Amino acid sequence: DTGVSQDPRHKITKRGQNVTFRCDPISEHNRLYWYRQTLGQGPEFLTYFQNEAQLEKSRLLSDRFSAERPKGSFSTLEIQRTEQGDSAMYLCASSLEGTSYSPLHFGNGTRLTVT
């Protein structure tokens, strides 16, 4: 169990640029979540995958945001035409869902700054 890893740790970009983040979940976990957290707030749900299927997306996830999880392994979150309001910590989490619900395991996040 090497934990959930996210890359990069920090990203600074100019408004209007596209950015892509990567998340590698714990290997046997079938669920993968993306959350966004701003200063002083709790994480807000963006989307989640069960294996390779994206099963739910928040209304927070505008059409500039897209997430994929090819082959049910790692996941990418892309933000197109970034805006200053996109500045936040983007957190990835994974869990193993079977007959009962298992704990969420989070990565250390990618901090995005849009200038």
Place this chain on the structure above:
Amino acid sequence: KQEVTQIPAALSVPEGENLVLNCSFTDSAIYNLQWFRQDPGKGLTSLLLIQSSQREQTSGRLNASLDKSSGRSTLYIAASQPGDSATYLCAAGTGNQFYFGTGTSLTVIP
């Protein structure tokens, strides 16, 4: 939509004191409730997960309770230590996602 509230927003205690953090949620139809710890600039570390059929969970100096009918959970920390200083978040799980509170920032003074 599930709303999760944590009180107090901040707490400062002397080392060695026992303390209770509170979490309330508006929709009792939850599958589980999870408590996390977050250090500055870092991700969340899972502390305890309580399934909806359970009343409490314990891990070391931590004890979490769940009362679904009243929409409340508490995290009890015994014999607090300076290393316990962090933000503590609770999250109500509905099966497809977790709804988070804004956290309680805990400072344990040596």
